Amino acid sequence: MINFLKYLSEWAIPITILVIVGYAYYKGLKIYEVFTEGAVEGFSTVIKIIPYLVAMLMAISIFRASGALEILLDLLQPLLNFLGVPREIVTLGVVRPLSGTGSLGIVTELIQQYGPDSFIGRLASTIQGSTETTFYVVAVYFGAAGIKNTRYAIIAGLIADLAGFLAAIYITKLIF
Amino acid sequence: MINHIWFGLIIIGVITGIITGNLGQVSQAVLQTTEQGVMMLIKLIGPMSLWLGIMKLAEESNFVDLLAKIIKPVTRRLFPKLPTNHPALGAIMLNISANMLGLGNSATPLGIKAMQRLQELNPESDTATDTMCTFLVVNTSSVTLIPATIISLRTAAGSNAPLEIVGTTIFATTCSTIVGIIADRILRRVWS
Numbered sequence: 088m089i090n091f092l093k094y095l096s097e098w099a100i101p102i103t104i105l106v107i108v109g110y111a112y113y114k115g116l117k118i119y120e121v122f123t124e125g126a127v128e129g130f131s132t133v134i135k136i137i138p139y140l141v142a143m144l145m146a147i148s149i150f151r152a153s154g155a156l157e158i159l160l161d162l163l164q165p166l167l168n169f170l171g172v173p174r175e176i177v178t179l180g181v182v183r184p185l186s187g188t189g190s191l192g193i194v195t196e197l198i199q200q201y202g203p204d205s206f207i208g209r210l211a212s213t214i215q216g217s218t219e220t221t222f223y224v225v226a227v228y229f230g231a232a233g234i235k236n237t238r239y240a241i242i243a244g245l246i247a248d249l250a251g252f253l254a255a256i257y258i259t260k261l262i263f
Numbered sequence: 264m265i266n267h268i269w270f271g272l273i274i275i276g277v278i279t280g281i282i283t284g285n286l287g288q289v290s291q292a293v294l295q296t297t298e299q300g301v302m303m304l305i306k307l308i309g310p311m312s313l314w315l316g317i318m319k320l321a322e323e324s325n326f327v328d329l330l331a332k333i334i335k336p337v338t339r340r341l342f343p344k345l346p347t348n349h350p351a352l353g354a355i356m357l358n359i360s361a362n363m364l365g366l367g368n369s370a371t372p373l374g375i376k377a378m379q380r381l382q383e384l385n386p387e388s389d390t391a392t393d394t395m396c397t398f399l400v401v402n403t404s405s406v407t408l409i410p411a412t413i414i415s416l417r418t419a420a421g422s423n424a425p426l427e428i429v430g431t432t433i434f435a436t437t438c439s440t441i442v443g444i445i446a447d448r449i450l451r452r453v454w455s
Contacts, residue, residue, distance in 0.1 A: 092429070096364040096409045103357070107317050111324035118320060125319020129312025132375060133304050144300045145293055146269050149276035152292030154283045188299070195416060203422035212417060212428040216410025217435035219403040225265075228399055229391060231375040232382040236390040237265050239450040240399045247404035247443030254438035258431045 132231055139230025143222050147185045156181060172256060173207060179214055180252045184245055187220035209263055213255040218248045307371065314372035318354060327353025341401070341444070342394045351380035355398060362402065365411030374402055397447050404443035407436045 111118050150156060160178060167177050175197055183190040194215045201207040221244035229237055280286040321327045331338075331352035338345065338352055345351065354377035361370035381395050382388070391399075410432050417425035 092364075092409050096366065096411065099360070099364050099366060100369060104317060107321045107324075107326055110326045111320040114324040116320065116323055121320050121323050122316035124316075126312040126316030129308055129315050129372075132315070132379075133308045133311050136304055136375075137301055140300050140304060141297045142269070144296045146272040146276070148292040148296040149280070149289055150272040151276075152285060152289045153276040153280035154285050155275050155279040158279060191412070191416075194413070195420075198416065198420045203417045203420040204424065204427075208417075208420075208422075209428055209431070212410075212413045213431040213435055216407055216413045216428065216432035217439060219405070221403045224403045225399065227371065228374055228378045228402065229395070232378045232395070234382070234389060234391045234395065238391050238396055239264065239447075239454045240391055240396045241265060241268060243396065243400045243443060243446040243450050244403040246446040247400055247439045250442035251404065251435050251439030255431065255435035258434045262431055 135233070136227050136230040139226040140223070143226040147222060151182075151185070151189070175207065176210055176214070176256070179211055180218075180249075183214065183218050183252070184221040184248045187223055190215060190220070206259070206263060210255065210259045213259050214252055217255055218251040219244070221245055221248055307368070310368045311372040311375070314369060315376060318357075318373070318376050321353060322350055329353075330356045342397060344392070345381075345384070345394050349380070349384070351377050351384075354380060358402070359405060362405040363408045365407060365409040365414075367412070370405075374398075393451055396451070397444070400443040400447045401440065404436070404439040406440050407432060 108118055108122075111121065160174065160181065163177060164174065167174065175193070179190055179193045179197070182193060194211045197211040198208045203209075203212070221241060225237055225241055225244065229235075229240070276289065277286075280289045318327075321330075327350050328348060331348055331350070334352060334356045335347055338355070339347055354373055358370055358373035358377055361367075361373055377398065378395065381392065381398065385392050385395070409429070413428065413432075414425050417428070
């Protein structure tokens, strides 16, 4: 099963490209020209995202660098002790939706400190793999479409992240 | 909503910075992270152009219609307001597949393409539609079969079983997707 998944992920990109290009070729399209017509929008699309991402990153970095995040974790501490969740893991859970590189850095540190096959190592791996950088996704996806009023999307995304976080703790404790 | 979250992060951050004396770090961090963020986007231009080119071929050849038909049973329930043969569905399917396989750099451009197609149906161009919110939630909580980054990180750290977290990850990410979709349905009713 694992090997099958590994092959699937290795094959996916080349095969998808071949199938789509092949189908268009079969349909008689001028494939090279059509491809470049589409690709030309890559640059402008990415440029359009910049203001949204910068706005998001600015607020998040002020919050993190000021030490407010640490204080938030201190406030959460009694609850965490009660639930039996290690503090390092909670830091990861709070940083995860805010910053992809930040949370990956925390996971790397935890894996190096405790070992990849320790409880904390496995838990951190599961959390990183099953949750998303919600603030980044909102900025990038909605930014590219020019959406300014994101309505309830961030809240729903954060609820999903929290569910993934708690489910990761539950299943890791159960299995390992 | 986003205005409150945004201002909340800034004011709490600055006041905390004044109290803790960390304002120097704050000014450094603000400039550094925005610089890094834009660098990250610059790197996205390559995959973005690649997948927009492929998607253009898929649309002009009507290949997206085939993809849309395949996922119709799912999307009809997940996105009830979206016409069942809409071209956004092809991009949505490719985006979700790429996410499942842990191909983040390809998933993002495909998701952006889908979002832009959904935007064409939007009567109020600066406000997210129900369909867009659902798609975003499905995306942030997307089911991952292969957490590729984590597997390579574990391998590099000398793990005896780098893949042993795949099962727990699939479980946790499935929970988050289900909860995310339920939250989306409930919040949609509460939010005007």
